[in-house]
Amino acid sequence: MPASTQDPSRHPSQQAPGTTRTPRDLRRWRQYLADERAEAAVYRDLAGRRTGEERAILLALAEAEGRHADHWLALLGPDVGRPRRGDVRTRILALLARRFGSVFVLALAQRAEARSDYATEADATATMAADERIHEEVVRGLATRGRNRISxxxxxxxxxxxxxxxxxxxxxxxxxxxxxxxxxxxxxxxxxxxxxxxxxxxxxxxxxxxxxxxxxASTPDPRAREVLPHLDVDANELALVYRARGMDADEAAEHAREVLEGLDAGGAASRGPGADAPPPVPPDDVDEHEAVxxxxxxxxxxxxxxxxxxxxxxxxxxxxxxxxxxxxxxxxxxxxxxxxxxxxxxxxxxxxxxxxxxxxxxxxxxxxxxxxxxxxxxxxxxx
Incomplete structure (x- = not known):
């Protein structure tokens, strides 16, 4: 069966014997292999300039690109040929990643993931196409942190x-x-x-x-935390704070009860004013001041x-x-x-x-x- 019409979810090791391998197919597979290796190198270079969770995420992306490279290696088999270079855009991205490692590079990486052809490539698995779509969202999330800092x-x-x-x-x-x-x-x-x-x-x-x-003026006053240990569990206005911030009455009452019971369980009375009590309002996911x-x-x-x-x-x-x-x-x-x-x-x-x-x-x-x-x-x- 020609490669252009075979089942896209078929793994190379499961292809039927006698599958046509045209020179055009081999060139395309070699280019995919080179691009995957280059993208993995980009993520490793970016990870080298990060620490903590961001570094772990970027290394995981590099590992995923390595799995995709293994797919094309298995498909090429003995026809893998000499190592090729990634396309021009990927090479430029790799150069920028080694020199800068900034949000600019992450934005370019996001664009690169969005250009993936795996959704229409007959020789790529459905899993690979899904991976690339998710990779775009992962990089988008990483880039968002930097965008907020510079916005x-x-x-x-x-x-x-x-x-x-x-x-x-x-x-x-x-x-x-x-x-x-x-x-x-x-x-x-x-x-x-x-x-x-x-x-x-x-x-x-x-x-x-x-x-x-x-x-x-709209940010919760941190001094409100100091009075939480002194509120009455059965009669208090903490639920009103949550309702004013958008929760419905039942959800606000339940959350207020959990906060105050948690304080009691932790021996809040012994902490006194200024204790490290939970904030009266959950913190937002995005630092609005940072974005401004x-x-x-x-x-x-x-x-x-x-x-x-x-x-x-x-x-x-x-x-x-x-x-x-x-x-x-x-x-x-x-x-x-x-x-x-x-x-x-x-x-x-x-x-x-x-x-x-x-x-x-x-x-x-x-x-x-x-x-x-x-x-x-x-x-x-x-x-």
Whole structure:
């Protein structure tokens, strides 16, 4: 039976005698083998930069990729041939894993797992296809921890860079299209850079600080733990706390009873105020403050990235270019930067880098184009 039509759940050792092994099949199996080995190496490299539970999870993923490699080894048998290298994307991922081991690499690994062909590959087992789907979720979970840690500053950085690129390009093009002198365009661009960077930094600081204060106002007061040992098991308001946080009446009453009985069983009376009692409200799985980030970090990221983004459309004018030449060079530089920021957002969010890059480019050039047309119209009116 040809390999392309055989039962996908059949193990290599269970294949019927006389199975066709075309050169094309052998090349495909060898590439799968090389990719699995390369992915296992990526997870081992990442594990080398982690400790504790994350390290154990990554090593388990490497072991699973090793099982998949064994499948292709058994299928190839004596035709395994010389060791091959993984595909280009896997090799780049391996290089990044050895050099950085960051959330960026985990995001790329998540994308790599999502691209698995095993669901439609006749020579891969159903178990292998299921493994790859689950691996994507495992890596997603690992990457989420890192995304939460950087989300506040990352949001400010992306927003700042994109705003600097688009707003200053629009400002420079709009003023330049009105026909003013080269020195005026340059001065306008530099003023826009400084004013925008300071405004963005101040806005991010106030925004993040306000959000953290709002979250803090909704976070359970740790001092409430101190009074738990003194509550009456039969008549207390602890159940009301749980009901206010979303539990139904019966569930809240049961949970309050379990908490207080647990305190009694542990000899809470001897602990006194400040004892290590269970919190009145179960902790959330995600640290909301961590996801928001720090006000100072967000402000600094916003200032630096806005300034760096706003500098790009001014560069042609700084180097003495004028007129249409300066406009074209500024647009080209900003276009490259918009593609880079969009692709970075796509990678870290687990989405398509190309689609995010093109979306960023279209939005940025759309806004700048409108401003340029208005500048042309304004310049014509003045003339």
């Amino acid at each position: 506040g500053s990352f949001r400010a950085a992306v927003f700042g860079a994109n705003d600097g690129l688009v707003s200053n390009l629009a400002l420079v093009l709009g003023v330049g299209a009105s026909g003013v002198a080269h020195a005026t365009v340059l001065l306008t661009g530099i003023a826009g850079l400084l004013a925008g960077a300071l405004s963005m930094a101040a806005g991010e600081f106030v925004s993040v600080r306000s959000q953290r204060e709002l979250l803090a 980030g720090s006000a100072v970090g967000a402000a600094a990221s916003s200032f630096c990235f806005f300034a760096s983004g706003a500098l790009i459309p001014v560069l042609p004018y700084l180097f003495g270019l004028e007129g249409l030449t300066a406009v074209l060079v500024a647009c080209a530089l900003v276009g490259v930067a918009l593609l880079a920021t969009g692709a970075t957002v796509g990678v870290l969010s687990g989405a398509s880098p190309l689609r995010r890059a093109l979306r960023q480019l279209a939005i940025g050039f759309g806004a700048a184009g409108i401003t340029y047309v208005l500048g042309l119209a304004f310049g014509t009116t003045i003339a």
